[in-house]
Amino acid sequence: MVGDRAIVSERFIRWRTIVLAQLPNPITSPAWWQLMNWIADPIGFQDKCSQKYGDIFTMHLSGIGSYVVIGNPQAIGEIFNQDAKFDVGRGNAIAEPLVGRNSLMLVDGDRHRRERKLLMPPFHGERLQTYAKQICLITKQIASSWQVGQSFVARTTMQKISLEVILQVVFGLSEGERYQQLKPLLTEWLDMTDSPLKSSMLFLQFLQKDWGAWSPWGQMKQRQHHVRALLQAEIEERRAKDIKGRDVLSLMMAARDENGQAMTDEELKDELLTILFAGHETTATTLAWALYQIHQHPDVRDRLLHELDSLGEFAPMKIAQLPYLSAVCQETLRMYPVIPVIFPRITKSPTKIAGYLFEAQTALMPSIYLVHYREDLYPNAKQFQPERFLERQYSPSEYLPFGGGSRRCLGYALAGLEMKLVLATILSKYQLALVEDKPVQIQRRGFTLAPQGGVSMVVSAKSI
């Protein structure tokens, strides 16, 4: 028996070696070790691998699969330019337990094009202007409880703001019993993966066992069930009362595809959860990093305040156009990609990228982190220098915080607007300071990367 097992495992190792040998620069450490590193420290792991193997290498994550990690902008440009040659949705199956199988993130081909067409309008163009005032108001309301001398955790407060934005702007909920139930429930649900250890249940299938309310996965499923039931009740009530709001859910319910088909209730719920997961933590975390960097650099803060003052009035859409504020947000997104890699692109047929011919079914994973820290593109890449975005234009494959091609983040315009308006509202009313002088480290939080400890801040002064 032992001999049989040895032969089988030897065959497996030989097979894996052949498969990996066809992919560029395979990492040689065991697959389980690579998975542990990927979960615990995806940034340090990528740093070490790129130093050893260059800007294109292959990692093998035990139980998940092999990925060709790409930190080379030319190669990424080739991928973006050949969108139709790749599937993306099926590579995101890992997110299905959270967002549901109809999620935009999980579908491909015509289905993806249809869903994107239905979902795009509420997040772009004039629609955005209607959300601007709401975002400023939400920020003012949440910050109004701050007292001088009071400390707070920036990420937690930014999460309150971004959750409220999603609830009001997307779900159309700002009061009532359903809103009161959903708010704490969503926070508890999202906080279930707030450390690398807790995040491992998203990556390790053997932890995804529902053994009732005492098991972490059981609790996860229970909360999900509860959230979905509340969303279903909201959809049914709106339909029964023919309520037509200006929020994204109302627009989604009214949208029809080219065949006159509306979205089903399951699709509506899956897309709401997709927007919640994709849009809320990402924006909150980036805002926390922005506050951290702005308060580490008094010159940046002074220049921002000067720019805001020069406007005279507090006009949201003018704020959104301010060049230095925009550069501060861009530099924050460069240094702290909340999602370190974009969605894997899976070749549908043999495809040539960067001189390599990849067989069908190869997963290519462009790395935002590796590109954003290239010294040839961003000199002194470890330093926060917003000016670089005023001095130079970067191509879509050199600067990709929101991914690219046909899968580019659906909410990039909303996220950009929200970041600028929240920062402008807070900076013009409050003087804040960092509680600690030491550097804040990056830590995994679910599928995202966040500041360890969340960035502790204190309110030093308020202006009326």
Ligand code: HEM
């Ligand atoms: C700072 C905030 C945000 C960052 C850094 C971010 C980043 C990203 C990235 C890197 C992708 C993958 C794109 C690719 O593979 O090419 C993505 C996809 C996506 N994002 Fe965002 N995002 C943010 C905010 C938002 C917001 C506010 C929403 C919704 C309102 C949103 C909704 C989505 C959706 C639905 C997708 C999937 C798109 C598709 O598959 O077609 N994101 N995002």
